[in-house]
Amino acid sequence: xxxxxxxxxxxxxxxxxxxxxxxxxxxxxxxxxxxxxxxxxxxxxxxxxxxxxxxxxxxxxxxxxxxxxxxxxxxxxxxxxxxxxxxxxxxxxxxxxxxxxxxxxxxxxxxxxxxxxxxxxxxxxxxxxxxxxxxxxxxxxxxxxxxxxxxxxxxxxxxxxxxxxxxxxxxxxxxxxxxxxxxxxxxxxxxxxxxxxxxxxxxxxxxxxxxxxxxxxxxxxxxxxxxxxxxxxxxxxxxxxxxxxxxxxxxxxxxxxxxxxxxxxxxxxxxxxxxxxxxxxxxxxxxxxxxxxxxxxxxxxxxxxxxxxxxxxxxxxxxxxxxxxxxxxxxxxxxxxxxxx
Numbered sequence: 001x002x003x004x005x006x007x008x009x010x011x012x013x014x015x016x017x018x019x020x021x022x023x024x025x026x027x028x029x030x031x032x033x034x035x036x037x038x039x040x041x042x043x044x045x046x047x048x049x050x051x052x053x054x055x056x057x058x059x060x061x062x063x064x065x066x067x068x069x070x071x072x073x074x075x076x077x078x079x080x081x082x083x084x085x086x087x088x089x090x091x092x093x094x095x096x097x098x099x100x101x102x103x104x105x106x107x108x109x110x111x112x113x114x115x116x117x118x119x120x121x122x123x124x125x126x127x128x129x130x131x132x133x134x135x136x137x138x139x140x141x142x143x144x145x146x147x148x149x150x151x152x153x154x155x156x157x158x159x160x161x162x163x164x165x166x167x168x169x170x171x172x173x174x175x176x177x178x179x180x181x182x183x184x185x186x187x188x189x190x191x192x193x194x195x196x197x198x199x200x201x202x203x204x205x206x207x208x209x210x211x212x213x214x215x216x217x218x219x220x221x222x223x224x225x226x227x228x229x230x231x232x233x234x235x236x237x238x239x240x241x242x243x244x245x246x247x248x249x250x251x252x253x254x255x256x257x258x259x260x261x262x263x264x265x266x267x268x269x270x271x272x273x274x275x276x277x278x279x280x281x282x283x284x285x286x287x288x289x290x291x292x293x294x295x296x297x298x299x300x301x302x303x304x305x306x307x308x309x310x311x312x313x314x315x316x317x318x319x320x321x322x323x324x325x326x327x328x329x330x331x332x333x334x335x336x337x338x339x340x341x
Contacts, residue, residue: 098138101261104184104204105134105141106176107250111210111219112150119211120151122249124160127209129251131166139261143169144204146176152209177227180204187231188253191221194232199260207253239267240274241283248274 040048107127115123127145134140148171156163163171172179187206188196199205206229208220224231234256248256252273259269267282 098140101139101141101201103141103199103201103257103261104144104180105254105257106144106146106180106204106206107209107254108146108176108206108220109149109152109209110147110175111208111212111216112147112152114216114219115151115211117151117155120155121159122211123209124152124155126211126250128160130254131169133251133255133258135168137258137262139258140168141258141261144176144179145169145171146174146179147172149173176204176206177229182227182229185229187220187224187229188234189220189224189231190233190236191218192224192231192233194230195235195238196232197235199257201261205257207250209250211249235266236270237283239283240270241281 107130109123112120131143134143170179176185184202184204185206186196186200186203187208189208206224208223210216210219212219221231234253252275255273256269259272260266263269263272271282
């Protein structure tokens with residue numbers, strides 16, 4: 001190769017090398033650039049566009065939701081207004097017709113140590129029912145819960161904390177004999193030989209808060225006698241005959257008294273409140289049947305459960321005609337009962 005051609009060859013070689021280096025750099029850089037921006041398919045592109053539109057329209061959707069809620073609220077208000085125009089006056093009239101009775105009705109909870117936890121829970125449910133019924137009665141009584149403490153209070157604290165906000169009820173740790181004058185007290189017990197004919201609204205009637213499955217027969221009568229307190233039994237045998245020896249729960253006795261205050265008719269009160277499962281049938285109320293046996297038809301105003309296990313399981317079911325009617329009319333509170341506060 002001549003010396004004249006040598007510079008040109010060298011220059012050409014340098015250019016080729018530079019091109020080779022540049023091509024190599026481009027090739028080495030392509031994968032790195034491709035790592036962050038791979039080709040996007042049409043489907044992915046549509047998704048990205050929709051996502052962007054979704055983000056941009058977020059505020060618009062929020063505004064539409066507010067308007068929809070506002071329309072629903074106005075519609076509900078119109079419905080409520082229409083209902084109040086149609087029957088609101090009736091409800092207000094009934095509300096005005098409520099007359100509080102001066103009769104005091106006491107549930108004596110001094111038998112706490114005689115019950116197991118299962119029975120304490122039953123008593124709690126019965127008390128909840130009494131409270132709810134008294135709150136919606138036309139003639140609510142002055143409701144007292146005395147000797148409140150022990151297992152019962154603990155169970156209420158754990159399972160019904162709202163009881164501390166209950167209204168129109170006097171919940172006291174003291175015994176009823178410390179709160180009410182002895183001459184005003186009448187203990188309701190089926191062992192009493194005295195038959196109650198009328199309710200004296202100046203008196204205080206005591207219901208024994210005891211669920212004992214008849215293990216402590218005659219206990220409430222003995223307690224009343226020991227304290228020198230007047231006692232009586234509801235006139236169940238004069239109006240009702242049942243298939244077998246039955247007892248009533250605390251709330252049934254409570255509700256019978258509430259019903260009597262409204263109707264002033266014992267037979268209507270019994271048959272309105274007594275559960276159908278008890279098989280109660282009317283009897284001649286003008287005179288006592290010679291075949292009537294207080295031991296075969298027994299009303300335990302102390303609230304004991306019956307000996308039947310089926311009765312125990314259904315003790316707190318809402319199965320009387322009055323209860324079913326009220327459930328349909330009042331379906332919202334309640335305790336649950338649930339229980340109003």
